[in-house]
Amino acid sequence: MQDYDICILAVSGDASVANKLADSIRRYKLPSGTVLPDSSLDYRRVYVEASCNDFDDEARRILDHSRFLAVLCSPETRTSAFILDRLAYFRETGKENNIIAVIVRGEPAESFPDSFIEKKTVQKILPDMTVVERTETIEPVASDLRAETRSRWKEALSYETVRIIASILGLHPDDLEQRHRARRRRAVITLVSVIAAVCLGAAGIFAYLGHVARTEGEIADQQAKLCVDIAERTMNELPAAFADEPQALVYIQQAVDNARDALDELGLDVQDNTGRTAAGG
Numbered sequence: 001m002q003d004y005d006i007c008i009l010a011v012s013g014d015a016s017v018a019n020k021l022a023d024s025i026r027r028y029k030l031p032s033g034t035v036l037p038d039s040s041l042d043y044r045r046v047y048v049e050a051s052c053n054d055f056d057d058e059a060r061r062i063l064d065h066s067r068f069l070a071v072l073c074s075p076e077t078r079t080s081a082f083i084l085d086r087l088a089y090f091r092e093t094g095k096e097n098n099i100i101a102v103i104v105r106g107e108p109a110e111s112f113p114d115s116f117i118e119k120k121t122v123q124k125i126l127p128d129m130t131v132v133e134r135t136e137t138i139e140p141v142a143s144d145l146r147a148e149t150r151s152r153w154k155e156a157l158s159y160e161t162v163r164i165i166a167s168i169l170g171l172h173p174d175d176l177e178q179r180h181r182a183r184r185r186r187a188v189i190t191l192v193s194v195i196a197a198v199c200l201g202a203a204g205i206f207a208y209l210g211h212v213a214r215t216e217g218e219i220a221d222q223q224a225k226l227c228v229d230i231a232e233r234t235m236n237e238l239p240a241a242f243a244d245e246p247q248a249l250v251y252i253q254q255a256v257d258n259a260r261d262a263l264d265e266l267g268l269d270v271q272d273n274t275g276r277t278a279a280g281g
Contacts, residue, residue: 012050
């Protein structure tokens with residue numbers, strides 16, 4: 001029995017990314033109805049090796065007891081003895097097909113170890129029928145965690161987590177990704193339904209406090225202003241928080257508009273992030 005489903009190997013400069021990837025894999029839950037080719041397989045036993053320690057017996061034991069090896073590739077990886085020694089040993093154990101390349105920084109040519117890149121000599125026939133030999137460089141199909149913004153990186157992490165888990169479980173990545181997306185859509189619809197109910201409930205509270213404000217003088221008036229401030233923050237920040245979820249944003253905007261209409265009927269002024277005002281008096 002293997003101690004680990006996957007060992008994530010990284011130079012010390014990529015340790016933070018390695019740990020985040022490991023956490024993402026451990027937290028992932030398979031969509032309901034997913035049928036595994038082997039029911040005994042798991043993916044949540046993850047070991048991160050980013051210590052840059054010597055390649056000793058303990059390092060060999062970890063690799064011997066890991067089904068898969070994910071190598072985080074960056075410019076420092078290409079010539080790192082810490083990486084190359086462990087990578088070569090894992091290949092020697094007969095698990096070459098269980099190596100996953102994950103590029104985290106830099107371009108492929110400057111980040112992949114030489115053993116990841118295959119050079120193949122092919123013959124080409126030129127238009128004048130001359131036959132020449134050319135060397136082609138074939139890079140591995142790798143997971144890609146490079147991104148320009150934090151939100152894009154989180155999207156890449158989620159996507160590549162699914163692909164890596166599919167490899168560990170012997171599933172087709174596209175099949176698992178489709179199930180994952182369907183589950184996310186259901187979760188989004190449930191979430192926005194709750195948010196809509198909260199927004200409408202808040203509008204009811206604002207209605208009550210607005211009534212109090214009109215009947216109980218200055219203190220209640222201050223309370224109403226505070227509630228309006230909360231309403232403004234909710235209506236402005238909630239859509240922004242879901243800017244990367246277009247499907248959710250539609251439902252959220254509808255709920256916010258309903259709440260704004262309720263406030264409009266009460267005569268409370270609420271400024272939104274476009275400069276519009278829900279005003280009544």
